[in-house]
Amino acid sequence: MAQNYQYYVEGETEEKIIQVLKTDLQIIIPGKVKKFNVVEELFSPSHLTPLKRGTVAILVFDTDTDDSSIVQRNIKFLNGKSAIKSVFCIPQVKNLEEELIRCCNIRKIKELLSSKADRDFKKDVCNCNGLMSSLLKHEFDINKFWSGVRTKSWTFLRY
Structure with missing residues (x-):
C-alpha cells in the first residue's frame, strides 16, 4: 500500500513554506497540505472523509500559547481513526517567524524577504x-x- 501524507498547517505562510520544502527544495516528504489550526480547532469525522486509508497525518503548529489541550485532543482523535496510520507533530517554537530566524542567517524576520517591517x-x-x-x-x-x-506545557510532544 502506498503511503499518503497529509500536512495540517496553521495558515497560508506555513502552507507556502511546506510547498517550498517539499517541491522546490525536496527536503521533506511530499504530501497534501491543508490549512487547519490544530491548536485552536477540533477535528471532526468530516475532516477525515477525503483521506485514504493508511494516511500519515503531520501536524504543524505554533506553540505561542500555554494551552495544549486542543492539540492533545486532536492527536488522540486522529490516532483513534482507521484512516490514520500515524500522527507526527511539528511544533514551531514559538511561531514560524522565530523558526525561520533560528534556521537562517538573519536577525529579524523582515530580512528574509526584504520586507519593510516584520508585520x-x-x-x-x-x-x-x-x-x-x-x-x-x-x-x-x-x-x-x-x-x-x-x-513546559508542550513537553508531551517528544518525538
Whole structure:
C-alpha cells in the first residue's frame, strides 16, 4: 500500500513554506497540505472523509500559547481513526517567524524577504515567487528548523 501524507498547517505562510520544502527544495516528504489550526480547532469525522486509508497525518503548529489541550485532543482523535496510520507533530517554537530566524542567517524576520517591517512578512511570503532563493541566500538550515519545543506545557510532544 502506498503511503499518503497529509500536512495540517496553521495558515497560508506555513502552507507556502511546506510547498517550498517539499517541491522546490525536496527536503521533506511530499504530501497534501491543508490549512487547519490544530491548536485552536477540533477535528471532526468530516475532516477525515477525503483521506485514504493508511494516511500519515503531520501536524504543524505554533506553540505561542500555554494551552495544549486542543492539540492533545486532536492527536488522540486522529490516532483513534482507521484512516490514520500515524500522527507526527511539528511544533514551531514559538511561531514560524522565530523558526525561520533560528534556521537562517538573519536577525529579524523582515530580512528574509526584504520586507519593510516584520508585520509585512506574512503578506510578503504569500506573494513571494522566489522563496526558495531567499531561503538559500540566507543559509537556511533544515537541521535547525522545527528542532523542538522547550516550553513546559508542550513537553508531551517528544518525538
